[in-house]
Amino acid sequence: MTARAARPVGTVTRGTTNPNRLRRMDRWIAAVHGAALRRADGPVAVDLGYGAAPWTAVELLTRLRAAAPRTRVVGIEIDPARVAAARPYEREGLVFRHGGFEVPVPERPLLIRAANVLRQYDETEVAAVWRQLCARLAPGGLLVEGTCDEIGRRHVWVALGPEGPRTVTFATRLGSLDRPSDLAERLPKALIHRNVPGEPVHAFLRDFDRAWAAAAPYASYGARQRWLRAVRDLTAGWPVTDSPARWRQGEVTVAWAALAPRN
Numbered sequence: 001m002t003a004r005a006a007r008p009v010g011t012v013t014r015g016t017t018n019p020n021r022l023r024r025m026d027r028w029i030a031a032v033h034g035a036a037l038r039r040a041d042g043p044v045a046v047d048l049g050y051g052a053a054p055w056t057a058v059e060l061l062t063r064l065r066a067a068a069p070r071t072r073v074v075g076i077e078i079d080p081a082r083v084a085a086a087r088p089y090e091r092e093g094l095v096f097r098h099g100g101f102e103v104p105v106p107e108r109p110l111l112i113r114a115a116n117v118l119r120q121y122d123e124t125e126v127a128a129v130w131r132q133l134c135a136r137l138a139p140g141g142l143l144v145e146g147t148c149d150e151i152g153r154r155h156v157w158v159a160l161g162p163e164g165p166r167t168v169t170f171a172t173r174l175g176s177l178d179r180p181s182d183l184a185e186r187l188p189k190a191l192i193h194r195n196v197p198g199e200p201v202h203a204f205l206r207d208f209d210r211a212w213a214a215a216a217p218y219a220s221y222g223a224r225q226r227w228l229r230a231v232r233d234l235t236a237g238w239p240v241t242d243s244p245a246r247w248r249q250g251e252v253t254v255a256w257a258a259l260a261p262r263n
Contacts (some may be wrong), residue, residue: 008078009132010100013120015052015082021152022056022115024171025144026063028251032159033111033142034067040138043071043110046103048133049117050075054086054096060113061094074105101132108138114145115157118189126190130160137162146188154186158256165190165256167241168201174223174250180208180230194261201259208234224248 037043045064047057057075064071075096077083086096097104103112112133118126133143139162146157146169153173159166168191170183184195184205191201208230215229231247234240239255246253 006102008098008100008104009102010049010078010117011120012079013049013051013117015079016116016150017051017053017055018150018152019055020059021148021150022059022113022155023063023152024155024249024251025113025115025146025148025157026060027249028157028169028171028246029111029113029142029144030063030067031246034064036140036142037064037068037071037110040068040110040140041070042107043068044105044107044138045071045073045111046105046109046113047073047075048101048103048112048114050077050082050086051116052082052085054089056115057086057094057096058089061091064111065093074109076100076103076105101129103133103136108136108141110138110141112137112141112143114143116147118145119147121189123189123193126188130165130190134160134162134164147186147192149186154183156183156186156188156191158188158190159253165260167253167256168259169242169251169253171249171251174227177223177227177250180212181205191259191261199262201261204238204254204259207237224250 047060050057061073072093076099078100080098083096083098143160144157148155153176155171157169195202211230211233215226218226218229228247231252239258241255242253
């Protein structure tokens with residue numbers, strides 16, 4: 001008898017994607033996780049739920065290989081038609097597979113990137129998905145899960161290790177930013193419904209807006225200088241975990257424990 005393949009875990013997403021949409025997330029991954037990928041022997045990275053076109057997986061391979069040349073990328077989609085459409089783009093180091101949150105790859109990946117996947121799920125489902133994905137990580141592995149707009153100007157993601165969530169990163173094209181709380185619409189599913197008074201993420205964005213307003217005199221030197229000053233002021237009350245080298249990219253990373261939902 002031939003065993004039937006297990007049904008993939010999850011549901012089909014809208015599949016919306018665009019070239020270069022995940023550039024901010026990819027640059028951050030290469031910067032903070034590149035050393036771990038370089039140390040590994042044949043590291044595997046997963047682009048989970050790449051969507052109706054394979055652009056994000058192709059770009060992930062290019063960007064990670066610039067930091068860690070031995071990296072291989074597996075694009076995973078729950079819709080078989082999307083997998084079939086992506087197969088012509090396979091190349092050395094890049095393959096596409098049918099699957100879902102079970103992450104059907106032989107090796108335990110050193111990276112799983114899940115962008116704009118959990119947005120359609122209920123908030124109560126997020127923790128279980130996180131646990132399932134983190135359980136598939138190799139030792140020292142990283143799960144990056146978050147949401148961005150259609151052209152990648154604004155992006156917020158959570159970084160998790162096998163032990164659970166670690167940090168939240170806010171990233172934006174500074175020239176398009178009116179105030180930091182504009183990023184609230186791109187909060188990942190675990191946080192987007194918590195942007196209300198009494199929740200830590202609401203307090204963080206409130207304080208960030210205040211720091212941004214106080215840094216208005218720096219706007220004459222450009223949006224980057226204003227952002228740098230605002231983030232520096234923000235560190236007085238919030239556990240910012242990165243350095244000015246990342247702030248200059250229009251990013252700021254905060255410890256998850258400071259932003260985690262109440263309850």
